[in-house]
Amino acid sequence: MSISIIVMGAKGRMGSTIAGLVRADPELTLVGVVEREGCEDGLDVYGCLCGTELAAMLPEFPGAVVIDFTAPQVSLANARTCARHGNPIVIGTTGLSAEEQAELRAVAAQGPVFWSPNMSVGVNVLLKVLPELTRALGESYDIEMVELHHNQKKDAPSGTALKLAECLAGARDWDLAEVGAYCREGIIGARPKKEIGVQTIRGGDVVGVHTVYFMGPGERIEVTHQAHSRENFARGSLRAAKWMAGRGAGQLYSMQDMF
Structure with a gap:
């Protein structure tokens, strides 16, 4: 059974790479892509639901795994949104402060969250x-x-x-x-x-x-x-998304847990 994926920042360097790899993976289905307001033009090329609000998209796809390589505060907000809806989220965002990491661990107690600053x-x-x-x-x-x-x-x-x-x-x-x-x-x-x-x-x-x-x-x-390529990190995030599908809350998961 295919795993539904929603990609954040789908026009960015990592987001576009991830979205392309999801479409090429027979075990995954790209069901949604999200960009910030004002940058959504051209997203229809992915042939799935497009939007600027993750919260509006999640009710359409219960259980879909969200993949996020954006910015610390954006990733935290998306993690909170996913926790409220019960959707797993895989985060590859770097630059999180100690306080932001602590907040992410608190969110992970409410919903399934995977975070690694490097998916290699x-x-x-x-x-x-x-x-x-x-x-x-x-x-x-x-x-x-x-x-x-x-x-x-x-x-x-x-x-x-x-x-x-x-x-x-x-x-x-x-x-x-x-x-x-x-x-x-x-x-x-x-x-x-x-x-x-x-x-x-x-x-x-x-x-x-x-x-x-x-x-x-x-x-x-x-x-x-x-x-050598961003695909190295993107493929790691897809592997994490497959591992997170159906997983529950309780801890902040990482690559070490997956291995």
Whole structure:
């Protein structure tokens, strides 16, 4: 039986990619697309219900899974709307603050919510592997990270970089809020041992590159993940949507839960 999908921001980079992949997947049916008011022209190309209000669309499709790669406050509002109607929502939006993440967890207690700042299988495997590597190398190895994205990305560091940095800090029983270094300038002195640097580069149309450096006495280890296409993240969201279909409320689901 096909799973009904509603795509938010269907004219955006991620939204259009997701909508196209949904239409090509025999296990899924694109039943609705949503755009903000004033941007809805041209949505009829998808051959499904089009609109600017998710709340008006959900009663037409009970149980449909909503996929959202928009903006933090928009995603939170959509999650609340889905919870009221009992529809699952898959969110890939990055840049959520700690307060917004806490609010999303509260919404997940009322309705089925899945959130991951990176839907890549490879990145989520790194989240499992990097802590083990960190512990094995020990604290004599300094940890730094560089993340590179396209020039239209609004948040920095990327949600993926922060997620990776959190798992690295956790492996050393550190609090990232205390040890994260996101900017260096001027005469700053020697690098503290208890520090994780996360540096941001923006330019061109780069989909996403994250490199973690472990720098120790006499050697350096580099672990790099490169996303070659947005389809990598879009396919992850479709996999999550299939997994979320029929799932209930009670927790904020993630890629780790799905794996």
